[in-house]
Amino acid sequence: MSTATMPADSATASNKDVRVHHRACNLCEAICGLEIRVAGGEILSIRPDDADPLSLGHICPKAVALKDLYEDGDRLRKPLRRTESGWQEMAWDDAFDLVADRLCSIVEQHGGDAVANYLGNPTVHNYGGLTHGPRFLGTIKTKNRFSATSVDQLPHQLLAYWMYGHQLLVPIADIDRTDYLLVLGANPMASNGSLMTVPAFPKRLKALQARGGRMVVLDPRRSETAEVADEHLFIRPGTDAAFLAGLLKVIDNDNLGHPGKLAAMEDGLEVALADIGALDLDKLAAHCGIKVETIQRIAREFAAAPRAAAYGRMGVSTQQHGTLCQWLIQLLNIVTGNLDREGGAMFTRPAVDLVDNPTSRPGSFGRWKSRVRGLPEFGGELPVAALAEEVLTPGEGQVRALITVAGNPVLSTPNGTQLDRALDSLAFMVAVDFYLNETTRHADVILPPTCTLEHDHYDLIFHSFAVRNTARYSEALFERPADARHDWEIFEALGDRIAKRLGAKRAPHPRPDQVIDMGLRIGPYGGMKKHPLNLSLAALKAAPHGVDLGALEPCLPERLANPGKFILCAPPEMIAALAVFASELDDDKPGAALSLIGRRHVRSNNSWMHNSQRLVKGPVRNHLLMHPDDLAAHGLADGAMVRVASRVGAVDVIVEASDTMLPGVVSLPHGWGHDRSGTRIGIAEAHAGVSPNDLTDELRLDAVSGNAALNGVPVTVIAA
Structure with missing residues (x-):
């Protein structure tokens, strides 16, 4: 994808008529640098900006489709x-x-x-x-x-607020220097990161592996990221908290923790670890479907790695224990000394500091x-x-x-x-x-x-979550x-x-550009902070490829926003949530229903851009994925039309056999369902798809935050 380029659509423009424009793509969180060639009002080509210090010459097909968005006859121009x-x-x-x-x-x-x-x-x-x-x-x-x-991402922000004092103090995996990346419920090969702005993820992963590092992925589906991982572990939807608690229990029991400088900032870590340590490892393993021996091995590998980072995203946030999962991920990075350490989970220092x-x-x-x-x-x-x-x-x-x-x-x-x-x-x-x-x-x-x-x-936002400090x-x-x-x-x-x-x-x-100019001036690299860069809007305008502000740097305790500059490791709400989770382990009986999870594709962007032919061309990608064994058990054929039903509704969709799925789990992509009347977006019937949110349940929430539990929804699948 780093070579994705839209070829010139017009051969008539002379070189003297062509102007070159550099900008960041703002269609997704990756904010990749673009080079756009234009003649008059026509876009001739869109290619990567090789000089962008963050995206490193990478773009994905969505950026190339900016031409489609600009020219789209369905886009409204007047009220x-x-x-x-x-x-x-x-x-x-x-x-x-x-x-x-x-x-x-x-x-x-x-x-x-x-x-x-x-x-x-x-x-x-x-x-x-x-x-x-x-x-x-x-x-x-x-x-x-x-x-x-x-x-x-509500669980991320809530935990950042409770533990570090600010909802935007979300630690970012320092992928460019880590030796061990543990990924739960995330697919950065398709997303280029989320709450971890990491364009050129494939290139960065290859560099990680070339220096002897490992990436371990947990996901109920063998996703695009799991395909290129050093190890992929299938996990039952909605049970990541059991796996994470098992890691922490092993690390604490085996004395593998080494928080280092963080020990002076911790408030309540011993309380949290004591409650986690009281959980039964066999029950945790049975709950998530991962063997005790595997949990023990991963815990020891993570703790022994010179530099390690745990990262969890949509799959662990949009479930009934989403906030609990994010808390356990923070504790895992803290107890192993990998928070605020190069190659671990670090905090950004963006030019406009929110x-x-x-x-x-x-x-x-x-x-x-x-x-x-x-x-x-x-x-x-x-x-x-x-x-x-x-x-x-x-x-x-x-x-x-x-x-x-x-x-x-x-x-x-x-x-x-x-x-x-x-x-x-x-x-x-x-x-x-x-x-x-x-x-x-x-x-x-x-x-x-x-x-x-x-x-x-x-x-403003994605520079705050980027794997490198840059501004553009x-x-x-x-x-x-x-x-x-x-x-x-x-x-x-x-x-x-x-x-x-x-x-x-x-x-x-003031206008938005005036707001940004002031933010840059009072920010950490601005003249009002006496920084030699003296960053301002004028300075950025003079640097069309962006400005490289360097790798992430340790910044604790000064960047903590809690009173006393402490990390609050045992928020009362999380201790209570852990107790609820522990009681559920004693009543863990698999049901007869299948579990529904979502998925995303690099050529899709949530619920829009599906009317870009440049993006939707090729095979239809919005089928229901189902393991062949489940198809056989339900008497269904690959390619058949099936009815998927939950408490709140039902949809009819074509099913596709896929051994990438954990048996007992089915998957529908998010953002489709363009079959309702009264819309003007020109989407071909074959690409209308169905909406998994006609199946997700407004009563299934993360009990702590109220975040929607979109993953692990119980469903039935029968012939339509």
């Missing part, structure tokens, strides 16, 4: 209003006035909590959404705030709870699994209006069918999105922002069309109108 006769275009000011009037009317009649909002994943990929989105949403004082966080910053938001937990089910708030948001019930359940505080920003929760959140029904019952909905999709089709007004090549960009500013490739608006301009226009109507004061706010 749309839903009428009885269909969708109608409208002027921007008229759209802003209509939205502000309807939202304010609902607030005045029912209170601020009657208006909910949902932020989708692309919000963090567009810096205008980060700098101006919260300011706009804050004009409506509502507790019903939701985002993709609670179907994704931790050491006057506007920093460390996090919060449980300040309020959802009205219907009592699910806890984190960082000002409620778990999105509660959204549908907050719309459908009458009473004071019922959600009657919704604002969505770059999100498609009908396909992305549990029990999408229920949410689909809930959205249809709203009094008003507005979507900031440039596609008419499975969610935005319910909107009364759609406000489409400019696309990624029409605005500038700086990666991307200027717009094309000028914004005259009758178009950037996302932050949409937020400002709506915010001003709503504040005026509600009688609230609203001070002027």
Whole structure:
């Protein structure tokens, strides 16, 4: 993939007409450097930027499809209003006035909590959404705030907040220097990392193995990452906590721990290890399906490695013990002395530091709870699994209006069918999105922002999770069309109108580029910190390939944000969660149902980009994967249409025999299901697929955080 290149589509442009543009791709977390050749308004080619210090000349097919996104005839360019006769275009000011009037009317009649909002994943990929989105949403004082966080990385952020004092202090595996990488529930060969921005993962893995290192992967599926690992262990979905607790028990019992300098910062490690040590290793092994001898060997290998890092991602976060898993991963890195050590799990020092910053938001937990089910708030948001019930359940505080920003929760959140029904019952909905999709089709007004090549960009979030400290500013490739608006301009226009109507004061706010410039200046490499680089926006503009700020460096205890600069190793909530988990081990009886897990593909990006022919061409990749033994046991044939059913619904899909699956486990890819009526995205029927979130259950949650448990869902599979 490092050589992925889009060939020139036009041979008529002369060399003097061609300009070369360098930027970062902001479609996924890898933020790979691109070199784009353009003539006039036409993209001639997209290839890797070999001089990018982070991506090292790597891109994936998604970056090449940026041309498709820019030219897509289905992408909305003007505001749309839903009428009885269909969708109608409208002027921007008229759209802003209509939205502000309807939202304010609902607030005045029912209170601020009657208006909910949902932020989708692309919000963090567009810096205008980060700098101006919260300011706009804050004009409506509502507790019903939701985002993709609670179907994704909430356990990571909650543990970072509890243990290290800030929700963005998430340790990153120092892959470029580690000798032993333990990977649970992650597939960086397809994702290029997630909460670990690691472009060129294949190249970095080869370097790890060339220096004698090992990568061990645990996954219920032999994923693309497991295929290239030194060792792959099949594990039962939702049981990673048992494997991790077994590792810690062995390390502690055999005196293999060596926390080193971390010992002076630990608060409660002995308490945590004592409770873990009380667990029975045989029961832990039986629960996760991995032999005691294997757990013992991996524990000894990890503890003995000169430099080791444990990394767990979606597969361990989106399960019923997601927060417990993330806690155990942190403890594993701590007890072996691999936290804040070169080659271990380290913290970034990004150029715009969102931790050491006057506007920093460390996090919060449980300040309020959802009205219907009592699910806890984190960082000002409620778990999105509660959204549908907050719309459908009458009473004071019922959600009657919704604002969505770059999100498609009908396909992305549990029990999408229920949410689909809930959205249809709203009094008003507005979507900031440039596609008419499975969610935005319910909107009364759609406000489409400019696309990624029409605005500038700086990666605020993913530089904070990168395996190397770098900084890069991307200027717009094309000028914004005259009758178009950037996302932050949409937020400002709506915010001003709503504040005026509600009688609230609203001070002027700098543009996103001005916010970044100030962030760079006050950041660790800026002039206000007396750093010799004197980093600023002007300096980044003068460095089109980006600036290399060096490898990750040890930074504890000074970077800890907890009072007293301690690592809180035994949060009370985790000790309680461990006790609940221990009680479940005594009642561990395999059920008759199959377990459903998700999967992703490098040519897909959550619930969008499936109308790019460049990405979906080739064999259909959204079938149900099922082990041949399970097919035989259920009397099913490879390639047959089957019905997959759970407590909440059923879908019909083609099944594919695959020995990459652990027997008893089936897999559907996330983000598909483009078969609902009323959408305009031009997806061929063969690529519509089905949504696994029509099967995932809004009642199956991580009990600690409220994060959706999308993996390990009990299902049945029969002939359709």
